[in-house]
Amino acid sequence: QILSWKDIDELWSLAHFVGVTRPGHVLDGMGRKDVSLLEVPAMAISSTDCRARVAGNNPVWYLVPDGVVQYIAKYGLYAEGPDPRDVRTTETDEPASTE
Incomplete structure (x- = not known):
């Protein structure tokens, strides 16, 4: 792509x-x-899939570093839902703080 x-x-x-x-x-x-x-160790993580997960309001906290999750939440990246900052950050899938 x-x-x-x-x-x-x-x-x-x-x-x-x-x-x-x-x-x-x-x-x-x-x-x-x-x-x-x-060549790097096998990790089946796709950036395209991560962006699609965020756009679908699905968590990515277990796929990318926490700093990336926070950056996505802060700037509302990739989201298409009603609240673009609703990126899940914890194992319980609580919405990220946007403050």
Whole structure:
């Protein structure tokens, strides 16, 4: 999906991209030789899935670091529900504090 990002040519000029291995996905075929490939321990976590979970008012606290959960809650990222800051942060799925 990275090749469909907005202003991708500018991003390529500003940063060096690293592709990370993930179970069930192949990194070759991107058409870019300037992408570094990095093998990491298998963790079946998808950023696309995390964003979809937030948009569906589902918790992501067990998928991403707490600081990321708090940042998403603070800025209302990815949410499509009535309260975009309603991101779950604890094992009991209590809404995050927005104060």
